[in-house]
Amino acid sequence: MTRPSAAPGTTGPGAPDRFGTGPSATSDQPAQGPVPASAADAGALGGPAAPVSEGSAKHRASATDDHRFEQVLESLRKHIRDLEFAEGLPGAEEGRTLQADVLAQLSDYVLPRVRRADIPLLIAVAGSTGAGKSTLVNSLVGEQVTTTGVRRPTTNSPVLACNPADVDWFSEASFIPSLPRVRQQGLAMPGKDGMLVLAATEAMPPGVALLDTPDVDSAVAAHHEFAAKFLDAADLWMFVTTSTRYADARVWDFLQVARDRDTSLAVVLSRVPRRGRRQLLDHFGAMLEANGLGTAARFAIPETDQIRGERFTSNVADHIRGYLADVAGEADQRDRVTRRTFIGVIDSFRSRVPELARRVEAQIETGRTLATAVDDSYATARHRVETSLGDGSLLRGSLLARWQEVAAGGELTRSLRPRGKRVRRGRRAEQAERSPRVVALERAVRDALEALVISACERASDEIGQKWREVPGGGDLAAKALDQPGTGLLAQQIRQEVAEWQRGVAEMTTASGATKRSVARFVTFDHDIVALVLIIDLLGYERSHSGGGAHAAAPSGPSPQRLLKGLFGAQSLRSIGASARDDLRQRVLGLLNRERVPFDNALASAGIPSEDSAVQLYQATYNLEITR
Structure with a gap:
C-alpha cells in the first residue's frame, strides 16, 4: 500500500497555529501540523510498520526482566483486589470507583506490558457523541470496519481494528479478559451491547490497533465506564470533539484524566466551519493550554460533506493518518508515546493509591x-x-x-x-x-x-x-x-x-x-x-x-x-x-x-x-x- 502525500499546507511543530488541518483550510490561513516528522514523510496508517527495536521497548523489556518489579505490582494488585467497602458508608462509592479504576489499569495495561515487550500499540479513539469518531476510524484504516450514524450513540459495542496477526492478542485470554467479544465477519456490523467487536484487516499494519470507543457523553451512564475501561488500556488517546461541543464538561473530565496521568494524547476538533475557524481554533487551543494540555498533538477536520461508505472520500484525514503512521512506524516516536503513557500511569499510582487508602481509612474510622x-x-x-x-x-x-x-x-x-x-x-x-x-x-x-x-x-x-x-x-x-x-x-x-x-x-x-x-x-x-x-x-x-x-x-x-x-x-x-x-x-x-x-x-x-x-x-x- 502506497503512502499518501502530505496534507497541503502542513508544517512542523512550533508553528503559530498548533492545529493540523485538512485540505479545506482557507487559503489565507495555511494549516499547521504537529507531525513530528517532516511533511514529506507523513505516511498512511496502513503502510508498513517499522520493527520495534530493543531501544523502543526498553522500559518494557527492563521491567519484564525485573522480576521484583512484577512481584511488587502483583502484590499491589492483590491488596487492591481484596479490598471491601461497606455499602452506603462514607468513602464507599468513591472507594469502589478508585478501586476498579486502578485495578483495571494494573490488570489491563501495566502488567501485560511488564510481562511482554511485543504487545501491539493500542490507539483509542474517543470523544463526544456525533463527533465523527467512526468515520475517522474507517478513514484511517482505509476501509469500513465500524458503523456510523444514529446507531452508534445508542449502542455500547466498541470496535477494534487490527492486523490478523495481532487478533489473538486481543482475545479474552490477554486483553481485558472480563469483556465478551465477537470477531467481525464481512461487512462491519455493530455488536451486542457491552461486547467488543474485533475487526481483523490487512489494511492495518502489524503491531498497531485502532479502537473506536463508546461516546464519553452518551445518555447511557454505563457507556462512560465502558469508554474509560478502554482508555485505561490504551497507549495513545485520540480524543475527538466537535466545534459545538468542545467546551462540554464531560469532554474536559476525560481530557483532565489524560493530563493527570501524563497520557500520550492527540486531540481532534471536527466539523470546524470555514467562517470563524481561526477564532474557534484559538479558543480551543487556549482552553487546552489553560488545562495543562498544551503539549498534546492537535488536529482539525473541516466541516465537509465528502463522505461515502461511512468514510471520508478525500484526503481530509491525511494529516491525522500521517501522524499515526509516524507514531506506529518510527521506533523513537513509538517509544516516546508508549514510554510516556506507561511511566505516567506508574507515576499516577503515587497519588491514586494513597487516595484509595484514604477512602479505606474513612471506612475503617x-x-x-x-x-x-x-x-x-x-x-x-x-x-x-x-x-x-x-x-x-x-x-x-x-x-x-x-x-x-x-x-x-x-x-x-x-x-x-x-x-x-x-x-x-x-x-x-x-x-x-x-x-x-x-x-x-x-x-x-x-x-x-x-x-x-x-x-x-x-x-x-x-x-x-x-x-x-x-x-x-x-x-x-x-x-x-x-x-x-x-x-x-x-x-x-x-x-x-x-x-x-x-x-x-x-x-x-x-x-x-x-x-x-x-x-x-x-x-x-x-x-x-x-x-x-x-x-x-x-x-x-x-x-x-x-x-x-x-x-x-x-x-x-x-x-x-x-x-x-x-x-x-x-x-x-x-x-x-x-x-x-x-x-x-x-x-x-x-x-x-x-x-x-x-x-x-x-x-x-x-x-x-x-x-x-x-x-x-x-x-x-x-x-x-x-x-x-
Whole structure:
C-alpha cells in the first residue's frame, strides 16, 4: 500500500497555529501540523510498520526482566483486589470507583506490558457523541470496519481494528479478559451491547490497533465506564470533539484524566466551519493550554460533506493518518508515546493509591465509631444491671410485697426443724405442695430480673440505633441490626437463665461445705425457700433497709442475712454468696452478649475494610517507588 502525500499546507511543530488541518483550510490561513516528522514523510496508517527495536521497548523489556518489579505490582494488585467497602458508608462509592479504576489499569495495561515487550500499540479513539469518531476510524484504516450514524450513540459495542496477526492478542485470554467479544465477519456490523467487536484487516499494519470507543457523553451512564475501561488500556488517546461541543464538561473530565496521568494524547476538533475557524481554533487551543494540555498533538477536520461508505472520500484525514503512521512506524516516536503513557500511569499510582487508602481509612474510622457505640452502650448496660443487682433497687414494688408476705406468713420458720425429728404427714404434704406465697415470691424474683435485663438491653439498643443513625449511612445498618425477634424471645431466655440460677443457688445450700461446720448440721430445711432468702439478701435487702435511701422501707420479718448466718455461719455464707453472685453475673453477661450479636453481625457483614488494609496499600505504594 502506497503512502499518501502530505496534507497541503502542513508544517512542523512550533508553528503559530498548533492545529493540523485538512485540505479545506482557507487559503489565507495555511494549516499547521504537529507531525513530528517532516511533511514529506507523513505516511498512511496502513503502510508498513517499522520493527520495534530493543531501544523502543526498553522500559518494557527492563521491567519484564525485573522480576521484583512484577512481584511488587502483583502484590499491589492483590491488596487492591481484596479490598471491601461497606455499602452506603462514607468513602464507599468513591472507594469502589478508585478501586476498579486502578485495578483495571494494573490488570489491563501495566502488567501485560511488564510481562511482554511485543504487545501491539493500542490507539483509542474517543470523544463526544456525533463527533465523527467512526468515520475517522474507517478513514484511517482505509476501509469500513465500524458503523456510523444514529446507531452508534445508542449502542455500547466498541470496535477494534487490527492486523490478523495481532487478533489473538486481543482475545479474552490477554486483553481485558472480563469483556465478551465477537470477531467481525464481512461487512462491519455493530455488536451486542457491552461486547467488543474485533475487526481483523490487512489494511492495518502489524503491531498497531485502532479502537473506536463508546461516546464519553452518551445518555447511557454505563457507556462512560465502558469508554474509560478502554482508555485505561490504551497507549495513545485520540480524543475527538466537535466545534459545538468542545467546551462540554464531560469532554474536559476525560481530557483532565489524560493530563493527570501524563497520557500520550492527540486531540481532534471536527466539523470546524470555514467562517470563524481561526477564532474557534484559538479558543480551543487556549482552553487546552489553560488545562495543562498544551503539549498534546492537535488536529482539525473541516466541516465537509465528502463522505461515502461511512468514510471520508478525500484526503481530509491525511494529516491525522500521517501522524499515526509516524507514531506506529518510527521506533523513537513509538517509544516516546508508549514510554510516556506507561511511566505516567506508574507515576499516577503515587497519588491514586494513597487516595484509595484514604477512602479505606474513612471506612475503617466509621467502623470504629459504630463498633465503639456498641461497646459503650452494652458496657453501660452491664454496669446498670450490676449496680441494680446489689443496691436493693429491685426490692420494691411486687418483689418487696411478695417477700414481706413470705416473711410475715411463717413459711421461713415452718421450713426449719431439728434433724431426726419426725414430721407429721399433713405438714409434709403442705411442704410438698409449696406455699402459694413462696411460688409468688419466686415469680416476683424472675419478673424483677427479667424486667431489669430487658430494660438494660432495650436502652442499649436504642442508644446504638441513635448513635448509628448519626453516622452517614449508619441508619441502614441500624435497621438491619434491629430487624430481629422482639423482647419475647429475650424474656424467655431470661426466665430460663434465672430458673437455672435459682436451682443452682438451692444446690449450693445442700453442698457439704455449706453444712459441715454450721448450724445446718443439726437442722433440716426447705432448700428452695432458703435459696429464696439468700437471693433476697444478694439483691441488697440490707442496703435497701438502711440509711434512709431512696429504696429504704420498713423491715418486715426476720433479716435474711441474720437467718442465713444462723444456718451457715459467716464464712460459708460469704462463700455461697460470692459463688451465687458470680453465677448470676455471668448469666446476665451472656444474655447481654447475645443481645449485641445482631449489631456485631451487621458490622461484620457490612464489608468494612480490615484495620491493616490501608497500611498494606501505603506499604505497597512505597515498595513500588523503591523498585521501579
